Amino acid sequence: MAPYGSDGSTTGGETEERGAGRRRAARYVVPVTVMGVAAATIGLVPALADSGDPDLPAISAQRLVEKIAASDTQRLSGTVKISTDLGLPDLGGLESGLMSGAASPSAADGDGGSAADPTAHLTELASGTHTLRVAADGPDRQKVSLLQDAAEYSLIHDGTDVWGYDSASNEVYHSTVPAAGGSGDAAGGRRGELPATPKELAQEALKAVDATTSVTVDGTAQVAGRDAYRLVVEPKQKDSTVGSITIAVDAKTGTPLKFTLSPAAGGAAVVDAGFTQVSFAKPDASTFDFTPPKGAKVTEGDETGTGDTDGTAAAPRATEKALDGGKGLVGGKGLDGAKGLDGAEVIGEGWNAIATFDTGTEGLPTADAGGAFDGFLNSLGDQVKGSFGTGTVFSTRLVNALLTDDGTVYVGAVTKDALVEAADAGK
Amino acid sequence: MSRAETYAATGAAARAPRALWSLGLLRNELLTTFRRWRTLALLAVLAAVPVLVGVAVRIETGGGDPAGGGGGGGPAFISQITDNGLFLVFTAFAATLPFFLPMAIGVVAGDAIAGEASAGTLRYLLVAPAGRTRLLLTKYATVLVFCLAATLVVAVSALATGALLFPLGDLTTISGTRIGFAEGLLRALLIALVVAASLVGVAALGLFVSTLTGSGIAAMATTVGLLITVQILDQIPQLHALQPYFFSHYWLSFADLLREPVYWDDLLRNLGLQALYAAVFGSAAWARFTAKDITA
CATH class of the missing domain: 2.50.20.10 (Lipoprotein localisation LolA/LolB/LppX)
Structure with a gap:
């Protein structure tokens, strides 16, 4: 019967019991290969697509x-x-x-x-x-x-x-x-x-x-x-x-x-x-x-x-x-977050600009929210000391802010040391 | 046996009868599957979900307040149903796709081979000159037809409920633009097809599990268990590196068809992923089934 003869998968395993084990294992090569090809495609295609920066005339x-x-x-x-x-x-x-x-x-x-x-x-x-x-x-x-x-x-x-x-x-x-x-x-x-x-x-x-x-x-x-x-x-x-x-x-x-x-x-x-x-x-x-x-x-x-x-x-x-x-973090001139607050002034120029303003309160502005929250905010910052007194520095990957204990805030895309210096100079 | 006669009559030309034979086998499989009480019960449950959602929204908004006001809770699109019944179709998919639909597929796919084995009918099927590969393909095709049928049942039930309980008309896409009702219907159909295609991966997985065991119940339970496990793993943020490879990860991307213009990235990723699952588990099922000793 033609279907039997041409359809190798039909009865091969049953008639040749002896060598069948190896052949059975060999079949699993197919799914494994499919998976391998897929993994390679996922890994390689982005790399290939990335190849070569375009050739453009030089420009100043x-x-x-x-x-x-x-x-x-x-x-x-x-x-x-x-x-x-x-x-x-x-x-x-x-x-x-x-x-x-x-x-x-x-x-x-x-x-x-x-x-x-x-x-x-x-x-x-x-x-x-x-x-x-x-x-x-x-x-x-x-x-x-x-x-x-x-x-x-x-x-x-x-x-x-x-x-x-x-x-x-x-x-x-x-x-x-x-x-x-x-x-x-x-x-x-x-x-x-x-x-x-x-x-x-x-x-x-x-x-x-x-x-x-x-x-x-x-x-x-x-x-x-x-x-x-x-x-x-x-x-x-x-x-x-x-x-x-x-x-x-x-x-x-x-x-x-x-x-x-x-x-x-x-x-x-x-x-x-x-x-x-x-x-x-x-x-x-x-x-x-x-x-x-x-x-x-x-x-x-x-x-x-x-x-x-x-x-x-x-x-x-x-x-x-x-x-x-x-x-606002991009340039010292663009500290818009601070701009909106009253009485903010900018110290320094260019990238080192630091905005400073007085919160009008002692210590953390959230003191009225209760001691527990106070402690929570403190735990987010580092305590620093300088000739200005003591304060807390809150850091992110870009912007640092120094809140002194007398309620002055210094914010800028500058290092902690620069903030402390600015605070010292401000006294 | 009419197909045996057909086969004998045209035995000289090998190709045509084999195709006919396969079609006959497929038709038999489809009839068997769709005549089962179990299948009909599954479809009835699926049809009931949109009705339930529709009635619930209708009762809740009887006073005139829009549904889900302020919260945006519940399945996607639920807040838009009161204004346009067509949104019930999308809500129904958002509600059934995470669990009900794949569970139904898991039951049918898990039963495909293992069910025959546990009923003792698999060896009789193999006596016929079909070949194991062709039998497996036929089984998979049957499961895929069931995927489409289940999805369409949800869509039609949702559309009928939506049309009965809520007004229909032009709809606002989630990007805020307006499209006509006809285009909305077209998109609903497209979404139904995408949802059906999203189930291809689970179907292949279920078929593979089905070739591993001789117990139909065990195969169904394993498939549904895998489904639940993957859904849970997909929620754990620490596994975000693995999640793009879970078959359920892009399921809800069907909603991207309602953006204007359509955002294809995740949709294509979903279809690609489903094709990959179908290829890997389909070939694994083939490797297992064609090399397996059939004892029942």
């Missing part, structure tokens, strides 16, 4: 910086992967609570506002790895989406409307902004740029370029399938905790595609934000259309934006502030 650092400045990419869409490792103690939910408290006074009220409030979501970016989708079409229409498990948080700016949509809770946040063209203030200007892209981070870093900084071009790289130059920005001052900032700049458009901030102490990057996929074509117009779904709870910006004394929209401001978590 000066020209490259000019290229970034001249770049006016208005239309873009893509996927951004952002990893942040600030070295904050892992406090779980408490951490994000503290972060959002720092980012926006309105969120700290614990008003139980909308789940679609941008502040709560965008401060998530301050730790861990996240995938964002960005799209922009001119200064009037932008969208940032934070991808979550089976849900997404989108912030959509379309003309004068800013919508926040949290698909997990089906809640909508809405506020209005003046049209980007009509507003000449700084906030309006910034809103006109691409949100949450490596470009914004890069521009912030380049603001700090002066005598205290060395800027070099260090070869080329492939980012999101595009050829790019690598611009390396390094502080010359030794007290800075910033090791280097690497910006991959698209060779054709001058758009920064990847931003990496490495700490001076070494180890993994503190902030690593880059496109994994990018397109400079005009995004689909429907991307920016948003109508609140039927039945979704809509919160107007004014209801939650109680902290916005200047009347501008809470949403873009919150976006900026959330990003400042990373950005």
Whole structure:
């Protein structure tokens, strides 16, 4: 019978009992081989795909910086992967609570506002790895989406409307902004740029370029399938905790595609934000259309934006502030976290800038929260002594803060010793 | 035996009858599987889940409050059901994919070979000129058809419940854009196919376990036990380096089809992983089954 003859697997094992053992074992070679090939593919393909930096004509650092400045990419869409490792103690939910408290006074009220409030979501970016989708079409229409498990948080700016949509809770946040063209203030200007892209981070870093900084071009790289130059920005001052900032700049458009901030102490990057996929074509117009779904709870910006004394929209401001978590650390000039507090002044210049302000209380500002919490905060910091007295230093991988016992705070992207020196000098 | 006659009649041309024979075998297998009370009970349980979810949401929101208000708790998409019944399909998948669906697959796959062995019918199946490889392939095909059937049962039940209890219409994707109802239905179908494909790995694993033992119950219990173990391991953060290789790791990526534009990365990873599981455990099952002494 033909089927018998051609189908070797049918009865071979039964008719030749003797030599069957070896043949049986041999069959297991197949699954093992499949697994081996799969393992090799998983291991090798990224390595092969990585091979070879693109060949691009040499360019001076000066020209490259000019290229970034001249770049006016208005239309873009893509996927951004952002990893942040600030070295904050892992406090779980408490951490994000503290972060959002720092980012926006309105969120700290614990008003139980909308789940679609941008502040709560965008401060998530301050730790861990996240995938964002960005799209922009001119200064009037932008969208940032934070991808979550089976849900997404989108912030959509379309003309004068800013919508926040949290698909997990089906809640909508809405506020209005003046049209980007009509507003000449700084906030309006910034809103006109691409949100949450490596470009914004890069521009912030380049603001700090002066005598205290060395800027070099260090070869080329492939980012999101595009050829790019690598611009390396390094502080010359030794007290800075910033090791280097690497910006991959698209060779054709001058758009920064990847931003990496490495700490001076070494180890993994503190902030690593880059496109994994990018397109400079005009995004689909429907991307920016948003109508609140039927039945979704809509919160107007004014209801939650109680902290916005200047009347501008809470949403873009919150976006900026959330990003400042990373950005503020970039240059000494950008210590936005401290800027918002009254009476802050900046000591030093360039990368060594230290912001200082008086909390007005003795010791830790949370003393009224009870001794137990006090002790808890103390355990997070190191006690230091100097001619200024004693204080506590709270360290992260990038930013250090010194809180003296008489209630003065010194914050900067500098080493602990530099903080103590600054405190000594301040006395 | 009609297929034996078919076979005898066209014996000269070897290829065509073999294909016919395989089809006949597959049809027999399908009929046997889908006529079992056990299979029908599994499908009934699967169909009941969306009905239960739908009725619960309907009762809870009877007063007009949107479901899951503020918390975002429960399975994904549950807060959108009240506005659009189509979301019940997605919620039903999010609720059944982690456990009910793979459990049903585990039962059917685990029973495939071991069940025949424990009932003493496996040797009779092998007497027929099918060949063990072809019998194994037929069994696997049957399990895959069951995967698709189980998924579609969940989808249809959810769609019917959703249409009865809630309004239908244009839907808002999780990215905030709007798509028409027709495209929404299309995406629901696509999601059903992806969910069915997500079960291919468990099916192969169950089939392999089924060739290891002569007891149908043992094979089903082992498969379902493995499923639970992997699901638990997938929740332990310390194992994050291993987790991308667990068959259940990307299961919920079907939700990425509701983003605009669709985010393919995890979807493709899921399909690739399922194909890998099918290849590894399918060939392991083949190695075991074709070399095994059939005593029952």
